[in-house]
Amino acid sequence: xxxxxxxxxxxxxxxxxxxxxxxxxxxxxxxxxxxxxVDGTTVGxxxxxxxxxxxKLHTTADEKGKHVFNHTAAHILAxxxxxxxxxxxxxxxxxxxxxxxxxxxxxIPFTPEVLAALEGEMKKIVKENLLIERFELPRExxxxxxxxxxxxxxxxxxxxxxxxxxxxxxxxxxxxDLCAGPHLFSTGAVKAVKLTQCTGAYWKGDQNxxxxxxxxxxxxxxxxELKAHLEALEEAKKRDHNKIGRELEYFTTxxxxxxxxxxxxxxxxxTVQILQRWIEDEEQKRGYLLTKTPLxxxxxxxxxxxxxDHYRDGMFILGDAEDETKECFALRPMTCPFQYQVFLNKKxxxxxxxxxxxxxxxxxxxxxxxxMHGLIxxxxxxxxxxxxxxxxxxxxxxxxxxxxxAKYVLDTVGMLxxxxxxxxxWDPARAGIKYEGTAEQWEHAQSVMGTILDNLGVKYEIGxxxxxxYGPKLDIQYKNVFGKEDTIVTIQIDMxxxxxxxxxxxxxxxQMKTPYIIHRTSLGCYERTxxxxxxxxxxxxxxxxxxxxxxxxxxxxxxxxxxxxxxxxLAAKGVRVEVDDRNETIGKKIRNxxxxxxxxxxxxxxxxxxxxxxxxxxxxxGDKGAVxxxxxxxxxxxxxxxxxx
RNA sequence: GCUGCUAUAGCUCAGUCGGUAGAGCACGUCAUUGGUAAUGACGAGGUCAUCGGUCCGAAUCCGAUUAGCAGCUCCA
Numbered sequence: 249x250x251x252x253x254x255x256x257x258x259x260x261x262x263x264x265x266x267x268x269x270x271x272x273x274x275x276x277x278x279x280x281x282x283x284x285x286v287d288g289t290t291v292g293x294x295x296x297x298x299x300x301x302x303x304k305l306h307t308t309a310d311e312k313g314k315h316v317f318n319h320t321a322a323h324i325l326a327x328x329x330x331x332x333x334x335x336x337x338x339x340x341x342x343x344x345x346x347x348x349x350x351x352x353x354x355x356i357p358f359t360p361e362v363l364a365a366l367e368g369e370m371k372k373i374v375k376e377n378l379l380i381e382r383f384e385l386p387r388e389x390x391x392x393x394x395x396x397x398x399x400x401x402x403x404x405x406x407x408x409x410x411x412x413x414x415x416x417x418x419x420x421x422x423x424x425d426l427c428a429g430p431h432l433f434s435t436g437a438v439k440a441v442k443l444t445q446c447t448g449a450y451w452k453g454d455q456n457x458x459x460x461x462x463x464x465x466x467x468x469x470x471x472x473e474l475k476a477h478l479e480a481l482e483e484a485k486k487r488d489h490n491k492i493g494r495e496l497e498y499f500t501t502x503x504x505x506x507x508x509x510x511x512x513x514x515x516x517x518x519t520v521q522i523l524q525r526w527i528e529d530e531e532q533k534r535g536y537l538l539t540k541t542p543l544x545x546x547x548x549x550x551x552x553x554x555x556x557d558h559y560r561d562g563m564f565i566l567g568d569a570e571d572e573t574k575e576c577f578a579l580r581p582m583t584c585p586f587q588y589q590v591f592l593n594k595k596x597x598x599x600x601x602x603x604x605x606x607x608x609x610x611x612x613x614x615x616x617x618x619x620m621h622g623l624i625x626x627x628x629x630x631x632x633x634x635x636x637x638x639x640x641x642x643x644x645x646x647x648x649x650x651x652x653x654a655k656y657v658l659d660t661v662g663m664l665x666x667x668x669x670x671x672x673x674w675d676p677a678r679a680g681i682k683y684e685g686t687a688e689q690w691e692h693a694q695s696v697m698g699t700i701l702d703n704l705g706v707k708y709e710i711g712x713x714x715x716x717x718y719g720p721k722l723d724i725q726y727k728n729v730f731g732k733e734d735t736i737v738t739i740q741i742d743m744x745x746x747x748x749x750x751x752x753x754x755x756x757x758x759q760m761k762t763p764y765i766i767h768r769t770s771l772g773c774y775e776r777t778x779x780x781x782x783x784x785x786x787x788x789x790x791x792x793x794x795x796x797x798x799x800x801x802x803x804x805x806x807x808x809x810x811x812x813x814x815x816x817x818l819a820a821k822g823v824r825v826e827v828d829d830r831n832e833t834i835g836k837k838i839r840n841x842x843x844x845x846x847x848x849x850x851x852x853x854x855x856x857x858x859x860x861x862x863x864x865x866x867x868x869x870g871d872k873g874a875v876x877x878x879x880x881x882x883x884x885x886x887x888x889x890x891x892x893x
Numbered sequence: 894g895c896u897g898c899u900a901u902a903g904c905u906c907a908g909u910c911g912g913u914a915g916a917g918c919a920c921g922u923c924a925u926u927g928g929u930a931a932u933g934a935c936g937a938g939g940u941c942a943u944c945g946g947u948c949c950g951a952a953u954c955c956g957a958u959u960a961g962c963a964g965c966u967c968c969a
Contacts, residue, residue: 349964357897447964448896455966459896462964490962495904503942503960562968616894616967624969631969714968723969735969773969803927831923832932839930840919853927863929871929 251300261297268293268433271305280307280469282432283316290316292382292430308469318343320380320432321370321441321467322350327423328369329354329463332362338425339401339451339460346731347466351449353401358446358461366463367443377436378421382429390415394426401451402426440474441467484729489779490622492787496844498778498795499623508620508627510775515795518824519781520630520774522793524608527632527657527771534653536606536634541586543610547576552748553585554684558717562613564627579612583633584742584767588749591637591763596753601763602638602646609633611773623779624734631773636766637751643764644700647739650768651704654724654737657771661793662784662893663726667736669706671698672714672721684717685744693743694720716767718744724772726780736776740767788845788867792888798825799846800862801837803853811852814862814877821885838865848884 251260252270259274267284271277271293283290285304286297290312297303306313322341325348329336333356341350356362385393387406394402405426406415418427420435432438443465451457468474485491493499498516505511512520528538544566550556555563559581567576580586587605596603610630619625636646658664674683674690683690697720701708708722715721724737742765752760771777781789791797798818802811811827818825828837834851841849850862864872864880 359897445963446897449965450895453966455895459965461896464964501960507960611969613968618894618896618965619967621962626969629969738969769969776969801929803929805926807927831925833926833928835927835929836931837929842930851927851929865929 250298252297253300253302255304264296264298266293267291267295267297267303267305270297270303276305278307280309281305282308282313282437283430285312290430292316292380293433294382295430315343316430317432317438317469318348318467319427319429320435321438321465322348323380323418323420323423323425323427323431324370324373324435324438324441325350325366325443325463325465326352326425327373327420328366330423332365332369337401338399340405341425347444347464349449349462349464351451351460351462353451353458353460358463360446363443363446363463367441370438370441370443373421374435374438374441376421377434379434380418380420380431382416382418382431384414384416387415390417390426393417393424397424399426437469438467439469440471441465442474442478487729487783487786489624489782493623493779493782496782496787498782506627507617508615508625510623510626512775516778518795519789519793520778523661523771523774523777524630524632528606528608530653530657531604531606531632531634531770534604534649536604537590539587539590539605539607541583541589541607541609542580543612544577544579545586547578549585550578553745554717554748555581555585558682558684562615564612564614581611581613583607583609583611583631584635584745584765585749587633587635588745588751588765591751592749596637598639598753598755598761601753602636602642604634604636604646606632606634623775626775629773629775632770634768634770636768637746637753637763638766639753639755639761640764643696643741643766644703646766647697647700647741648704650739650766650770651706651722653770654739654768658724658737660891661771661777661781662790663736663777663780666727666784668725668727668733669701669708670711670714670721670723670725670735671701671708672711672716672723674715674720675713678713682713682717683715685719689743690720693741697722697741716740716742718742719767728780729783734776736772736780737769738767738772739769741765742767788847790891790893791847791884792891794824794845794847796824796826796844796846797884797888798823798848798850799841799844800825800827800850800852801834801841802827802829803834803851807853811850814850814852817877818881818884821881823881823884823888842867848880850880 249260249262251258254274254276256276257274261270268277281293283292283306286295287301308314308317322343326338326341329352333354336352336354339351339353390406391403394406409415416428417424418429418431443463445464447462448459449462451460466477497513499510499512501510547556563581564579565576566578568574569576587607590605591603608630610628612628615625615627638646655664658667673694676687679687701722719740719742721738721740723735725733726736727733746762746765751763753763755761800811800815802808808829815825815827847867849865851865852862861874861876862880864875866872
């Protein structure tokens with residue numbers, strides 16, 4: 249006799265039985281249930297219960313159920329591949345947030361035609377509704393089974409399993425795969441599946457290993473869900489900054505200029521300028537000193553900072569890096585060593601600390617050719633850079649100031665809601681290779697940072713081997729409409745570089761001390777931020793940062809003079825305003841203005857209008873009828889001043 | 894850098910078996926007008942990404958390069 253407690257009720261059983269049977273006895277199970285947590289461990293519905301336990305059922309509507317569902321879909325894909333291409337070798341195939349993938353080692357490239365064929369075979373497997381059975385084997389037998397099946401990668405995975413690990417397999421029809429599970433009861437539940445793409449992926453994620461073929465797919469319990477998913481994807485594509493940013497003329501690229509070197513067109517340049525002025529002013533209010541430092545330096549500087557050893561591949565080098573008899577320069581990939589020279593300019597007192605240095609800093613990084621993407625990943629970018637030189641006891645206070653500033657600016661531009669925090673730490677295994685400094689220095693910096701983050705109540709994930717070469721980071725991650733994450737802002741603690749550069753201050757006790765340094769950004773890099781703003785607002789930027797805020801549309805020629813008169817009144821107050829005096833119908837002018845996502849249009853010559861008024865159409869609120877020019881202007885200025893979204 | 898895909902007018906795309914280039918929108922001119930998501934007529938626009946090869950002949954077939962996309966690896 250044992251008790252199975254579901255959240256809804258507790259049921260007693262005499263003999264062992266499956267989760268499914270237990271749930272059925274409790275009258276809780278439906279067709280949608282695909283998995284369960286038993287005492288916190290996720291299992292399949294066929295898992296046998298033998299003792300007291302707590303059971304929580306999952307459907308495909310929740311994350312864990314969906315995960316199991318997608319994992320089974322990955323197995324169906326693998327089965328289809330083995331049926332159509334028996335020589336392909338299995339590697340791994342997990343469920344991911346957006347669906348699933350499976351990596352194969354195959355001589356035959358998986359072209360779109362091949363994917364279509366695989367999709368067809370998957371549908372057959374679903375229709376066959378094969379039972380999915382779990383079984384376990386001791387290590388030697390497991391190895392033997394996978395060797396017989398001709399799966400060298402699986403053999404390797406078995407060999408790498410730790411001593412005493414349970415080695416489980418899942419079998420569906422003729423197909424058997426090494427897998428921890430859990431899985432669905434049978435293949436029949438995967439009603440709708442689509443293979444979305446095939447790409448390359450390194451075995452075990454290491455670029456020194458063989459490149460495998462990764463097939464991505466999505467799977468759903470119904471065709472309607474698949475349809476809804478594909479439609480949502482289409483909607484996301486309409487927000488893609490790389491498409492609408494070009495269409496709306498924020499930026500462009502030119503073949504002869506090269507990859508990762510976008511041209512900011514007048515609209516893009518204007519918005520960046522607005523953000524930049526705002527950030528520089530905001531930082532000034534918060535006690536930052538503005539600097540302007542060179543974009544390049546001799547290799548000697550990078551030798552001191554460590555960039556020459558740790559970052560040389562990422563730099564554009566001017567001259568022969570190997571020839572020590574000649575001068576060799578490099579464009580700067582980071583601002584740190586330059587801005588430190590401001591501190592080093594003269595002997596410093598503890599009274600001058602914290603010294604907050606800010607710079608709108610253009611950087612150059614020689615990214616690999618496959619990395620560039622729109623405005624998100626470029627080779628030249630301008631960042632709201634800053635370094636704070638501190639006495640050690642000021643670290644927490646100043647760190648908090650940096651975090652508050654970053655949160656304030658991200659909130660103001662409307663991006664904070666899609667942000668998460670990552671505490672990026674070093675990997676001791678790469679000490680001396682990727683990372684400078686001793687284990688003690690790293691442990692110290694990380695524990696200080698961890699304490700600060702906990703004191704500030706920051707909820708973060710830990711990223712191992714994500715640190716900078718000189719210290720741990722708090723990265724603010726932005727999740728875009730496709731679910732992809734990038735770092736938008738970073739705040740880093742550096743206990744190494746000050747010493748390398750011989751930075752010191754005279755403390756109150758008359759002793760020379762080495763300061764701590766915080767590296768930080770406030771709005772991140774302007775190009776990337778602009779990209780995410782375009783995406784976030786689907787190209788319709790809030791009025792305060794819109795490159796064109798008002799467009800005046802005279803209906804007929806006789807209205808043009810008045811239109812320019814109104815423009816003059818608005819422009820005198822700093823409003824970014826244009827007149828569309830083309831010889832076009834008013835309908836066409838309105839349509840163009842809407843397509844270009846200008847926040848306000850003023851139709852001149854409308855019936856309702858009197859002298860001194862304009863017919864206002866707001867992008868957000870639609871037609872507002874005739875409004876006095878003065879009233880419109882003062883409302884607009886208020887909106888811009890308050891940065892209302 | 895790696896794997897796969899792509900490149901025709903400013904944009905979205907046609908272009909069949911290899912025979913010297915098409916549409917819509919945008920743009921310009923004229924006419925017209927309070928056409929409130931598209932007033933009409935006319936016009937201009939392309940060394941089919943670049944270079945090379947095959948062929949009597951290449952937008953089309955082959956190769957290389959460049960650029961773009963998705964993913965991997967790397968990163969703000």
